[in-house]
Amino acid sequence: MRGQVLKADSAEGLGIILGDDGARYKFSQAQVRDDNRLVQGHEVDFVAMGDEARDIYLLQPRGAQAAAAAPAQAPMAAAAAPAYARIPAVKSDGIWTYFLRCLSSNYFQFHGRARRQEYWGFILFYILTFFVALILDTILTLAVFGVDDSDGYFLPIFTVLWWLYTIIPGIAVTVRRFHDQDLSGWMYLLNLIPYIGGLIVLVFMFIDSRPEENVHGPSPKYGARSMADTFA
Numbered sequence: 001m002r003g004q005v006l007k008a009d010s011a012e013g014l015g016i017i018l019g020d021d022g023a024r025y026k027f028s029q030a031q032v033r034d035d036n037r038l039v040q041g042h043e044v045d046f047v048a049m050g051d052e053a054r055d056i057y058l059l060q061p062r063g064a065q066a067a068a069a070a071p072a073q074a075p076m077a078a079a080a081a082p083a084y085a086r087i088p089a090v091k092s093d094g095i096w097t098y099f100l101r102c103l104s105s106n107y108f109q110f111h112g113r114a115r116r117q118e119y120w121g122f123i124l125f126y127i128l129t130f131f132v133a134l135i136l137d138t139i140l141t142l143a144v145f146g147v148d149d150s151d152g153y154f155l156p157i158f159t160v161l162w163w164l165y166t167i168i169p170g171i172a173v174t175v176r177r178f179h180d181q182d183l184s185g186w187m188y189l190l191n192l193i194p195y196i197g198g199l200i201v202l203v204f205m206f207i208d209s210r211p212e213e214n215v216h217g218p219s220p221k222y223g224a225r226s227m228a229d230t231f232a
Contacts, residue, residue: 002059005042017044017053022088025053032056090223095121102169106176110185114176115209115221122173126166133158174201179216180209 002020009015014026015038025048032038036058046053092098098118136158145153175185181204190197209221 001048002043002045003053005038005040005044008037008039017046017056019046019048019053021048022090023048023051025051027053027056032058034058089221092117095124098122099125102173103166106172107169108172110172110175111179111216112176113180113209113214113216113218113220114173115180115219116177116206118220119173119177119205122170126170130159130162133162174205176216177205179214180220181207182210182214182216 003017003025005015006018006024007013007016009027009029014028017025017027019025025046027038027046029038031046031054033056038044038056038058043059044053044056045059046056048054092115093101095117098121102118102122137154137156140157141153141155144155171188174188178185178187183204187204188201190200193200209219211219211222213219
């Protein structure tokens with residue numbers, strides 16, 4: 001299995017390798033072959049034994065001079081290609097599950113973080129359900145007033161009830177989306193700016209999750225994989 005070194009083996013504890021399967025494996029320098037010294041960022045190939053990595057081979061061996069020069073080059077390399085850029089996203093729960101969760105367990109959830117898929121899953125099914133409610137209201141209006149006498153009359157019962165029911169979860173998921181970008185949830189008030197406020201919020205809703213953990217919790221998209229950035 002291949003992986004990336006998150007933390008080198010030292011007196012402070014065993015080293016850590018992030019495997020391609022998304023799991024973390026502990027290792028000691030004694031398991032490294034060809035007398036290579038592993039440091040953070042090295043790409044390796046290893047044998048997984050439980051939560052331990054054994055028979056570790058460095059995929060791009062470096063000489064002593066290159067290893068000594070690595071600290072000086074690390075900031076530039078990190079800026080060019082951050083560690084989390086190679087980390088796959090956590091498998092999502094599905095947009096339908098996210099939608100149902102927004103209307104149930106996360107109904108009043110204004111803290112925490114929400115990935116893009118959760119937000120847009122909510123928006124998608126909100127709109128679809130709104131159209132269903134609109135059709136039901138149209139049928140109800142025709143049933144009450146009749147086809148010939150319904151001109152100028154419309155009973156928006158289902159649409160209004162649906163709109164009222166989704167006000168709070170809609171605000172909550174937007175606030176969590178801002179938190180996911182390490183921004184304040186109060187930025188939701190940008191919607192109050194005439195004409196452009198809603199467009200500004202819409203742009204933020206398209207921005208990807210911040211991979212590192214913040215005050216609102218770990219990344220819902222990268223999860224434990226965002227630990228790669230912790231050791232950077």
